[in-house]
Amino acid sequence: MSATSLAAMLRERGLRLTPQRQLILEAVHELGHATPETVHNAVRERVAGVNITTVYRTLELLEELGLVNHTHLSHGSPTYHPAGEDQHVHLVCRSCGSIEEMDPAVLLPVCDRLRDERDFRVDVGHVSLFGVCGKCKESE
Amino acid sequence: MSATSLAAMLRERGLRLTPQRQLILEAVHELGHATPETVHNAVRERVAGVNITTVYRTLELLEELGLVNHTHLSHGSPTYHPAGEDQHVHLVCRSCGSIEEMDPAVLLPVCDRLRDERDFRVDVGHVSLFGVCGKCKESE
């Protein structure tokens, strides 16, 4: 996502491209999985004075624009990541907190079955599976 | 879970069976999926003066005892449900908020694959799948 195309998307809706919005989107891309607070810190490393409120509002806006997605990993803050990338399922280790990504294709059989049997359409881009990663399993 | 066996479990750890603890556990069983606040309200319908703090502390205790489990359904409060019942996966409709339950067996192929390929042990009792239920799909 270049600054100019972001500007174009915003202009279509009568909105402006501001330094804050550009930096926040860049931060989400750099960080991969980031909470609003993490994004806030990353942005502030570059420029001072960006408010956490703006981060929240901008992340919401970027999600409306389809540029980022958010997921709820266990408790606490949601994490944002760039959209447009391949969708992925999150593997969250409850022991060390690490987040791995996985191809959602492995869930397709399950999704098909839920659609047929339960009439439920799973949003595969929004799935988090909790468990214990190999590293933590060893040291138990 | 009878009051006497709950009492026994508590005594094993040097803890007491109080009316609050008994009522809170009963409420979780009655409600099925309940947030701490919902439990609090349910308990207060029976007896006045039970503090929300006590609900939090007791739910945590009951979870340590293995009597209840909690899951994070999207944002906001966690929901508690009785353990010991069959484990189940939650199907959460993002549109109407309804919660259906599902046999986690449908996830076993996925879990096996993750264990073999990624060395990741999924906690099937803790899975929530987000999407749209049939009812909401119709009215779109």
Added chain:
DNA sequence: TTCGTTGCAAACAGTTTGCATGCGG
């Protein structure tokens, strides 16, 4: 000048902690 955007402060929801009281064993 208009209106989107921001920062600040305050409100807000959910949760946790410290502390004094109180009751059971």
Added chain:
DNA sequence: CCGCATGCAAACTGTTTGCAACGAA
């Protein structure tokens, strides 16, 4: 009497909202 358990108030985290000021078109 000892120590678990509770209630209350206050702190705390994460998030949202109201409002005035700023600045680009």
